[in-house]
Amino acid sequence: MNGVFRYTFGEPESITPIKLFWDDARSRIIPGREEDTAEYNPPLDPASMRFSVTARGAVLTLPLQPDEQIFGLGLQLKSVCQRGRKKTLRVNSDPIADLGDSHAPVPFFVSSRGYGVLVDTARYATFYFGTHVRRGISTNDTGKRGVATDTAELYAARSYDEGLHTLIEVPAVKGIEIYVFSGPDIAGAVKRYNMFCGGGAMPPMWGLGMWYRTWGQADRAGVERQMAQIRADRMPVDVFGFEPGWQTHAYSCTYVWNDDKFPDHDELIAKLNEAGFRPNLWTHLYVHPDSPLYGALEPTAGDYKVWGGIVPDLSLEENRRIFRDYYKSYFLDRGISGFKIDECDGSDFIRTPWSYPEQSQFPSGLDGEQMHTLMGMLAQKMLEPAYREKNMRTYNNVRSSGAMASPMPYVLYSDLYDIDDFIRGVVTACYSGLLWTPEVRQSHSEAELIRRAQTVVMSPQANFNCWMIPHPDWKQYDTEKNRRGEFLDDGGVFEGKLRKIFELRMMLLPYFYSAFAEYMRTGLPPFRALTMDWPADRETYAIEDEYMCGSDLLYAPMTHKRSSRSVYLPAGKWYNFFTGEEYEGGRRYEFAPELEDMLIFARENSIIPVAEPLQYVADDAVFKISPKKFGCGDAVCRLFEDDGITYDYERGEYNIVTIAYSGGSYTVTREGNYDGKRYEIILP
Ligand code: GAL
Secondary structure (H helix, E strand, O other), rough: OOOOOEEEEEOOOOOOHHHHHHHHHHHOOOOOOOOOHHHHHOOOOHHHHHHEEOOOEEEEEEEEOOOOEEEEEEEOOOOOOOOOEEEEEOOOOOOOOOOOOOOOOEEEEOOOOOOEEEOOOOOEEEEEEEEOOOOOOOOOOOOOOOOOHHHHHHHHHHOOOOEEEEEEEEOOEEEEEEEEEEEOEEEEEEHHHHHHHOOOOOOOOHHOOOEEOOOOOOOHHHHHHHHHHHHHHOOOOOEEEHHHHHHHHOEEEEEOOOOEEEEEEEEHHHHHHHHHOOOEEEEOOEEEEOOOOHHHHHHHOOOOOEEOOOOOOOOOOOOOOHHHHHHHOHHHHHHOOEEEEEOOOOOOOOOOOOOOOOOOOOOOOEEEEHHHHHHHHHHHHHHHHHHHHHHHOOEEEOOOOOOOOOOEEEEEEOOOOOOOHHHHHHHHHHHHHEEOOOOOOEEEEHHHHHHHHHHHHHOOOOOEEOOOOOOOOOOOOOOOHHHOOOOOOOOOHHHHHHHHHHHHHHHHHHHHHHHHHHHHHHHOEEOOOOHHHHHOHHHHHHOOEEEEEEOOOOOOOEOOOOOOOEEOOOOOOOEOOOOEEEEEEOEEEEEEEOOOEEEEEOOOOEEEEEEEEOOOOOOOEEEEEEEEEEEEEEEEEEEEEEOOOOOOHOOOOOOEEEEEEEEEEEEEEEOOOOOOOOOEEEEO
């Protein structure tokens, strides 16, 4: 691909993300993609790369300039800037420190100098970004002369700025293959990486509505009660998720409905669909002996069991096909919109570590380490084609992911729950082609639930995971009381506050959908770090608690931990999205908003398309959209319009609806090949 440079050192591994996923990535049609014909010079000089093989594995060093900052490595909940850090990319669901363990580590990083590097490996590679200095390199040691006596002084001598490099160690291999992506800037390199992987994910429109996951112990009557409750309360919800209890056995899984708890489940699923809910099923990949899939998958499974089930080898297309065909006829053809693929990560940091060990073996030749790295991606690549074969888009959850994930319509989530980590997750995921939801579960106070809800609606997936409580949390946020069925007695005040937040999501849905269309077409992440839009502004590099939602809204989440916060607004004028109050950018402000108020800022001379909130996005839903304009100059906004549910947009069946404001008046134009109309534009 233009602007991508591959370097091979030694004898590279045979099982890698690119080798497994390349054909699939290339087969994805990317409509409206502009051919990039520019000439690029290699961003890194190959003469400056050093490679060696040791008894431990292969080592590659790359140059690192004194002013360079590094971002990426997948979902990193504890840090955004990676310079000065050492990280080992191990798939793990409960990291306890900032050492690289993650649900979704990705051996891809991007530099503030405007290039990206993908190390094509399924091994637990370690990255050192400017942490150590080799002997024989002269450095301007800035440490004090004399004998250091306290720890700060002792270790301060490390602040070298010469002789530092990026060191990458890949264990148990004799070679390394890297791909270097040209920029010209941070966003450019990330976009090029995402397009290389097959373009950005394009969810169905309903996938961007509200998600509600029901109580793990709910039965059919309980589900029907909740469905009715949601609609009676007029709380917008699009996706209704079932947790493990829908099956005859979990953990491990049979993938068979439990008819005692869910008699006539097909009828229930039909009812859900009729009421505008898209049913979504929890699963994981460990196959129980009673499962109809067991016999076919057992001969090629790994040599360890997990929760009594086999670990299927999804690196084999035959096995992906076995799963896919079963899912298609038992779930997709019967109205299931998507899945939550849980526990494809594994955990070592809890009291009872679970999953298969790294040295476990699969007959195909993979070991446990490679399988841990690849399992989340293999699951995604197994399932999504089944929807594609039906020409029906899907949006899912997955708990592990990795390299080449950009086109996959899956959103990462976690059992961890620190709100600052959850916000940082949105910022870090965007650098490596991942989507992350700071999902809402239980809370300890009204403030906690409100603040978490505000943030989740400004994220790739507005997910309320109520699997631990029998009643919706707008009835009672206190987990214990919710379990006892004691509802809030405030005349619906709390529920009203939450409804307002849910409705905000629905008002911004066409705007978010259009940001995803841009992701699909150009690779620009819909939710992203400020650094991507202001690469020359170094102040943005370390910001881990603000992000852009689409191109024109900046969101600075408030959390229940604080009553005020500092917000950096980049250069230019900014406007409070709700009040229109103006701020001069290029500086910080201190804000102390009321609990119900959110810090959302619109860019100068932007138009935000604001929709009348729907309860859910029916297949034929039409959004009534009013432009909300900020700043006094001319402005333009472009909406992506298509059927919202199929892949027909890949054949060019979409429109671009342009709302332009110029010289005091608005114009609306619609261009493209989609003959339906999803947006009705209401001009002031
Ligand atoms: C966890 C998952 C939760 C919930 C739970 C059900 O692994 O992260 O969201 O689904 O399983 O058992």
